[in-house]
Amino acid sequence: MDIFDKLQILAASAKYDIACTSSGTSDNSIGSGSIGSKCLAGICHSFAADGRCISLLKVLQTNICTYDCKYCLNRKSNDKIKRAFFKPEELADLTVQFYKRNYIEGLFLSSGIIGNPDYTCELMIQTLTLLRKTYNFGGYIHAKAIPGAESKLLRQIGLLADRMSVNIEMPSQKSLTLLAPDKSKNSILKPMGFIKENISENSRDLTVYKKTPKFVPAGQSTQMIIGASPETDIHILKLTESLYKKFKLKRVFFSAYIPVSDNSMLPSLDTNPPLLREHRLYQADWLMRFYKFNADEILDDKSPNFNPFLDPKCNWAVNHPEFFPVEINKASYEQLLRVPGIGVRSAQRIIMARRYGGLNFISLKKLGIVLKRAQYFIICKGRKNDSLIIKHDNILKSLMSKKEFDMYKNEKYPRQIDFFEKPKLTHKKEHLWLNFPHVT
Numbered sequence: 193m194d195i196f197d198k199l200q201i202l203a204a205s206a207k208y209d210i211a212c213t214s215s216g217t218s219d220n221s222i223g224s225g226s227i228g229s230k231c232l233a234g235i236c237h238s239f240a241a242d243g244r245c246i247s248l249l250k251v252l253q254t255n256i257c258t259y260d261c262k263y264c265l266n267r268k269s270n271d272k273i274k275r276a277f278f279k280p281e282e283l284a285d286l287t288v289q290f291y292k293r294n295y296i297e298g299l300f301l302s303s304g305i306i307g308n309p310d311y312t313c314e315l316m317i318q319t320l321t322l323l324r325k326t327y328n329f330g331g332y333i334h335a336k337a338i339p340g341a342e343s344k345l346l347r348q349i350g351l352l353a354d355r356m357s358v359n360i361e362m363p364s365q366k367s368l369t370l371l372a373p374d375k376s377k378n379s380i381l382k383p384m385g386f387i388k389e390n391i392s393e394n395s396r397d398l399t400v401y402k403k404t405p406k407f408v409p410a411g412q413s414t415q416m417i418i419g420a421s422p423e424t425d426i427h428i429l430k431l432t433e434s435l436y437k438k439f440k441l442k443r444v445f446f447s448a449y450i451p452v453s454d455n456s457m458l459p460s461l462d463t464n465p466p467l468l469r470e471h472r473l474y475q476a477d478w479l480m481r482f483y484k485f486n487a488d489e490i491l492d493d494k495s496p497n498f499n500p501f502l503d504p505k506c507n508w509a510v511n512h513p514e515f516f517p518v519e520i521n522k523a524s525y526e527q528l529l530r531v532p533g534i535g536v537r538s539a540q541r542i543i544m545a546r547r548y549g550g551l552n553f554i555s556l557k558k559l560g561i562v563l564k565r566a567q568y569f570i571i572c573k574g575r576k577n578d579s580l581i582i583k584h585d586n587i588l589k590s591l592m593s594k595k596e597f598d599m600y601k602n603e604k605y606p607r608q609i610d611f612f613e614k615p616k617l618t619h620k621k622e623h624l625w626l627n628f629p630h631v632t
C-alpha cells in the first residue's frame with residue numbers, strides 16, 4: 193500500500209477525534225535551527241465544512257485495533273474498513289513534508305491499539321522522537337495517551353508532545369462497561385492522574401531549573417461522547433466539573449455521537465448526531481470555566497436536561513429572578529457576568545466606563561451590550577428601561593421565536609433520545625432533539 197493510501201485511511205479513521213485547541217501552549221521550540229514554531233496563543237485553526245478543526249495533521253498511527261469499542265469505526269469486529277499502519281519513519285517524514293509545504297501547523301497523533309497498549313505507545317514515541325530529534329520539528333504536537341500503557345511510556349510521550357489527552361469516552365462506568373468492554377474507568381483515570389502529577393512537578397522544577405525539559409506544556413484535555421449513552425445533561429456537567437477540578441484539564445471536549453455502528457445498543461444508523469445538545473454543553477462548559485457557575489446552578493435534578501430553546505445562561509437567569517435586576521452602576525464584576533447579554537469583555541467595559549460617570553441604557557448600547565437580552569435583568573441608576581414590561585412570558589417571548597415559545601408553553605420539548613429505551617426509535621423525525629435547529 194502506498195503512503196497516500198495509508199494517509200487516506202488513517203486520516204479518515206481519526207476524524208472523530210476532536211483536537212481543535214492549542215490554547216495555553218508556550219514556545220518550547222528546541223532551539224535555534226528548529227523547524228516550526230508556535231506562539232503563546234497556540235497554532236492557528238481552520239475548520240472543515242463539518243466544523244472540525246483541520247489545521248493539524250490529524251492521523252492515526254494505525255487503525256488496527258485489538259479493542260472492540262462498539263461506538264468506534266476502528267473496532268476489532270468491524271470487517272468493513274480497510275486497515276493501515278504507518279511506520280514511524282513514514283509518519284514523521286510525511287508530517288515534516290506537509291509542514292514545509294505549509295499544509296499544516298502541527299500534528300495530532302492517536303492510534304488504534306495494535307498488539308497491546310505498550311507496543312502502541314512505543315510506536316508513537318518513535319514517531320515523535322524522529323520528529324523532534326531527527327527532523328528538529330518544533331511545531332505543535334497533540335498526542336493521545338493510550339489507556340492501559342505503562343506510566344514510563346506516557347512520560348516519554350509527555351516530554352515530546354505539547355498536549356496530551358486521555359479520552360474519558362463515556363459519561364459513566366456503566367456505559368463504558370457496556371460499550372467499551374476492553375476499557376475501564378481506572379485505565380482512563382490513572383493516566384489522567386499521572387499526567388496531572390507530572391505537569392505539576394514539571395512546573396515546580398521549571399521555577400528552579402530553567403532548562404528542565406517541559407512536560408505537556410499545553411496541558412491535557414479529554415473527550416466525551418454525547419448521545420451514545422443515556423446519561424442526563426446534569427450528570428455530564430457534574431462529571432465535567434469534577435474532571436476540571438481533579439485533573440486540572442485544559443478542556444473537556446464533547447463529541448456528538450455519529451452513528452457508525454449497526455448495533456442494537458446504539459442509535460440507529462439514520463440518527464442525526466445530537467448537535468444542539470453538544471452545543472448546549474459547550475455553552476455550559478464556558479459558563480463553568482469563565483463565569484464561575486457551578487454545574488448544579490446550571491441544571492439540577494428537577495430539570496436534569498438543557499432547555500433546547502434557551503442557552504444555559506438565559507435559562508438560569510429566567511429561572512432565578514431573585515438575583516435580578518442588577519444595578520449596572522454598582523454590581524460587582526461577578527454579578528455583571530451573570531446577566532444575559534453581558535460577557536467577559538462587556539463586563540470589563542462597564543467596570544471601566546462607570547469610573548467616569550453613571551451609565552444609562554444609551555451608554556450601555558454604545559458599549560456594545562446586547563440590550564435585547566440584558567434589558568430584562570438590569571437597572572441603570574435605579575430605573576428599568578421605560579418601555580419594558582418585565583414579566584416571565586414577555587422575557588421568554590423576546591428570547592425565543594414564536595414557534596419556540598409556543599412549543600415551550602405547550603411543553604412540546606424536543607427530547608433527548610435514550611437509546612436504551614424500548615421500543616427503539618428508528619425514524620429520524622422522531623428524534624426531536626436531534627432535528628431541532630440551534631437556538632443561541
Ligand code: SF4
Pocket residue numbers: 257258259260261264265266267268303304305372
Ligand atoms: S481503543 Fe476503542 S475507541 Fe480506540 S481505536 Fe480501538 S476500538 Fe476505537
